[in-house]
Amino acid sequence: MKVLAIDSSNQPLSVALLDDQKILFTTTMTAHRKHARYLLPIIQDMFKKSSLTPQDLDRVVVADGPGSFTGLRIAVTTAKTLAFTLHIDLVGVSSLLDLALNVQNEGALVNPIFDARNQNLFTGLYQIKNGIPQSIIPDQHVSIDDWTEKLSKYKNQFLYVVGNADHFKSNLKHVFSDHLIVSKGINNLPQAANLGLFGENKTPVSDVNKFVPNYLRLTKAEFDWKQQHPKAANKDDQSYVNEYTAKI
Amino acid sequence: MKQNLIMSFESSCDETSVAIIKNGNKILSNVVATQIKSHQRFGGVVPEVASRHHIEEITFCIRDAMKQANVTYDDLDAVAVTYGPGLVGALLIGVTAAKTVAWAHHLPLIPVNHLAGHIYAARFIKPIVFPALALVVSGGHTELVWMPKEGEFKIMGETRDDAAGEAYDKIGRVLGINYPAGPDVDKMAAKGHDTFHFPRAMDNDDNYDFSFSGLKSAFINTVHHAHQVHKKLNHDDLATSFQDAVIDVLVDKTMRALKKHPVKQLILAGGVAANHGLRSRLEKQVDQLSGTELIKAPLKLCGDNAAMIGAAGYIFYKEGIKADASLNADPGLEFDWLPNEAK
Numbered sequence A: 001m002k003v004l005a006i007d008s009s010n011q012p013l014s015v016a017l018l019d020d021q022k023i024l025f026t027t028t029m030t031a032h033r034k035h036a037r038y039l040l041p042i043i044q045d046m047f048k049k050s051s052l053t054p055q056d057l058d059r060v061v062v063a064d065g066p067g068s069f070t071g072l073r074i075a076v077t078t079a080k081t082l083a084f085t086l087h088i089d090l091v092g093v094s095s096l097l098d099l100a101l102n103v104q105n106e107g108a109l110v111n112p113i114f115d116a117r118n119q120n121l122f123t124g125l126y127q128i129k130n131g132i133p134q135s136i137i138p139d140q141h142v143s144i145d146d147w148t149e150k151l152s153k154y155k156n157q158f159l160y161v162v163g164n165a166d167h168f169k170s171n172l173k174h175v176f177s178d179h180l181i182v183s184k185g186i187n188n189l190p191q192a193a194n195l196g197l198f199g200e201n202k203t204p205v206s207d208v209n210k211f212v213p214n215y216l217r218l219t220k221a222e223f224d225w226k227q228q229h230p231k232a233a234n235k236d237d238q239s240y241v242n243e244y245t246a247k248i
Numbered sequence B: 001m002k003q004n005l006i007m008s009f010e011s012s013c014d015e016t017s018v019a020i021i022k023n024g025n026k027i028l029s030n031v032v033a034t035q036i037k038s039h040q041r042f043g044g045v046v047p048e049v050a051s052r053h054h055i056e057e058i059t060f061c062i063r064d065a066m067k068q069a070n071v072t073y074d075d076l077d078a079v080a081v082t083y084g085p086g087l088v089g090a091l092l093i094g095v096t097a098a099k100t101v102a103w104a105h106h107l108p109l110i111p112v113n114h115l116a117g118h119i120y121a122a123r124f125i126k127p128i129v130f131p132a133l134a135l136v137v138s139g140g141h142t143e144l145v146w147m148p149k150e151g152e153f154k155i156m157g158e159t160r161d162d163a164a165g166e167a168y169d170k171i172g173r174v175l176g177i178n179y180p181a182g183p184d185v186d187k188m189a190a191k192g193h194d195t196f197h198f199p200r201a202m203d204n205d206d207n208y209d210f211s212f213s214g215l216k217s218a219f220i221n222t223v224h225h226a227h228q229v230h231k232k233l234n235h236d237d238l239a240t241s242f243q244d245a246v247i248d249v250l251v252d253k254t255m256r257a258l259k260k261h262p263v264k265q266l267i268l269a270g271g272v273a274a275n276h277g278l279r280s281r282l283e284k285q286v287d288q289l290s291g292t293e294l295i296k297a298p299l300k301l302c303g304d305n306a307a308m309i310g311a312a313g314y315i316f317y318k319e320g321i322k323a324d325a326s327l328n329a330d331p332g333l334e335f336d337w338l339p340n341e342a343k
Ligand SMILES: [Zn+2]
Pocket: B114, B118, B138, B270, B271, B303, B304
């Protein structure tokens, strides 16, 4: 099975091409934020150097959120359009889980973190079972105070922190003291190769057309509107869009 | 036999659209997913919400456009896409999807300026004959574009502040009309009289630029002042007074440009080109000029749509203009200006 894996949910851009669990090509860069400009050329280059064509592809695996709204949309639009247009499988994986894949110690509690600014973070708690991160506390957008509160009952265990945790280290240290293990270097960057290996065994999405990023945060306009219109708050987003055909 | 089929994408603002265009002038399909209802909740387009809707709709639009046109990827010759100007996050969805389809099916990718698209909506009426002049009026743009020959676009003048359509939306809000206010104001204007005599900004200036923010402020001040003294103003008259001021400036400047630079065709395009007041006034004025024909973009293609992008894309395709996989959205994309000495 030939798999393309993409993670551009934050500043790092990570892309990998795999064949039956064999990593053919992998790249991760943090040199720029122009994911829109560099993602497809990287993919193109991988296929060329692997002597593959898009038609050889069987599956696309994408980190689908949370993360930077723009970064997520670039990866998800690319993955979704590719899966749709080639009629192949599409697998979405939490971008926090993708980061948790960097820790492989069996039984470890892993806390992937994306800084969401203003003392907020996108995060979740995972535990490695049979080599795979299992969600213990769901991915969420949360303040650091609320998050440390939620983590406090695990304070006697070791906590492996991965990702963009610089701002929150002291808060976590306060709870876990010597049990806090903060990852360094490459372990803080998503690795699309891990994502591809993991995604090869996951169930693909049932309707590619309906696939969207997991933003885990409403836009301010929508949040305010939903506060003012509680009755309409649960309406499906797509019900606000009308499709028509314009011909002359 | 191949017949120059282009799949085109448009997502610069609040419409996701995919079309299949044959030979640059025949619409096989033109699917538009409009988000107006969503943004009406907020009284105007919220860029982040627009981007989210585009990603929800994009493959549905591709699927339906191909189904309606009854084509496969093997039938296609190229993919065209709007890469600017517009909302960066919105443009990105169309650009990313178009690049991906082009790469997956080994098709050339044609970058299209959104305004060139609006102008080429006229191509579905008849061939464009050069030199031509285009008046592009929409929620985001008010421009006079000089076209000496096929594929060449030079700005002669543009708005220095609000776009005409934007001014409609802003005064519409004051009258309690939700975005987009143009169609309702147009209807009301047909019933009223110009009793307020709002300013015609820059009308007598020796250039082809526009300004609508002074008109908008005069309008809003008039309404607020009346409100303070508990006076009720006739909304139809307000609408007529506003619309007449807008049309006077648009038409005066356009006619002046036509006299200085006689052209074979004047093209009226953009969302505000659907305005009946503007259409009929330009018709009357251009009628008096010999040698210039007025081509109005078809009503159904005045708003944003991918068919017009396919029509413009065909021109660039024939000229061999291509983008590679690094194509990015360019929210501030502009045509070159016509040099001052040439104006
Ligand atoms: Zn437009």
